[in-house]
Amino acid sequence: MTIKSIERIIAPPPPHMVGDGFRVHGFLPGDGRLGKHRMSPFFMLDYASLVEFSPTDTPRGVGVHPHRGFETVTIAYKGRIAHHDSAGHHGIIGEGDVQWMTAASGLLHKEYHEESFSKQGGPFQMVQIWVNLPAKHKMDPPAYQEITHENMGKHRLPNEQGVVEVIAGNFQGTKGPARTFTPIEMYNLKLKAGTNLTLNLPASYSTALLIIEGSAIVNSEKAPADHFILFLQDGEQIQISAEQDAVILVLSGEPINEPIAAYGPFLMNQWSEIEQAIQDFNTGKFGVLED
Ligand code: MN
Numbered sequence: 001m002t003i004k005s006i007e008r009i010i011a012p013p014p015p016h017m018v019g020d021g022f023r024v025h026g027f028l029p030g031d032g033r034l035g036k037h038r039m040s041p042f043f044m045l046d047y048a049s050l051v052e053f054s055p056t057d058t059p060r061g062v063g064v065h066p067h068r069g070f071e072t073v074t075i076a077y078k079g080r081i082a083h084h085d086s087a088g089h090h091g092i093i094g095e096g097d098v099q100w101m102t103a104a105s106g107l108l109h110k111e112y113h114e115e116s117f118s119k120q121g122g123p124f125q126m127v128q129i130w131v132n133l134p135a136k137h138k139m140d141p142p143a144y145q146e147i148t149h150e151n152m153g154k155h156r157l158p159n160e161q162g163v164v165e166v167i168a169g170n171f172q173g174t175k176g177p178a179r180t181f182t183p184i185e186m187y188n189l190k191l192k193a194g195t196n197l198t199l200n201l202p203a204s205y206s207t208a209l210l211i212i213e214g215s216a217i218v219n220s221e222k223a224p225a226d227h228f229i230l231f232l233q234d235g236e237q238i239q240i241s242a243e244q245d246a247v248i249l250v251l252s253g254e255p256i257n258e259p260i261a262a263y264g265p266f267l268m269n270q271w272s273e274i275e276q277a278i279q280d281f282n283t284g285k286f287g288v289l290e291d
Pocket of ligand 1: 065067072109111
């Protein structure tokens, strides 16, 4: 086993609003330096860092929009998020829960702050990741997995040092409930200050950490809150030492070595497929969803 080298530790880029509900730092595809294949199968990562929303009677969010060719994975750390789509799926997730939506052949959806959270206001923090699909599954039927905190795999560390919550993949024999189309490891590490943990992930996988809360030393380098730690594809081990109580998102996946044609909410292999997606959207083939 050798250490997985850190390529870059990326500070949060200036935030932008997605709709009026999500104030996000776009770590992926990023500022152009990383490239659209760099973290394959993870194509996009928007991080809504911790922010306080004032109470409102009109839930903030993003109105009806389409997706095709990939999956959207939403992880709630603070606050509650509601989701509706044209395939008839509806869900509300709260702190610690995950929505895993497979857009695949296409659907319309809307993403909002949940109603009672909106009325109350309060702290809000989440991550949305776009997970690419291999060409042979891009036109599969849409699907939806609600992965509650309750049904996640939980690997408890000795001496109450914390827990590894497994969303997808397998951490030391503890499996995550998410069904994925390519091999993906996705965990939340919840570590008490002073805890040391070693991850072993395949050298060939695209791997990154996002420090959600607290700070850590990662392979001897300081990893502050809200920073994105990008690794080279050169080793297996990541050594993490929590400096404070920390929450860390682990992303690691086998790259999909296929061409990417990306345009707005569509993620395909060829431009002709993007043109087809636009045409299908304009002719109502993504279904119907009320705003
Ligand atoms: Mn969306």
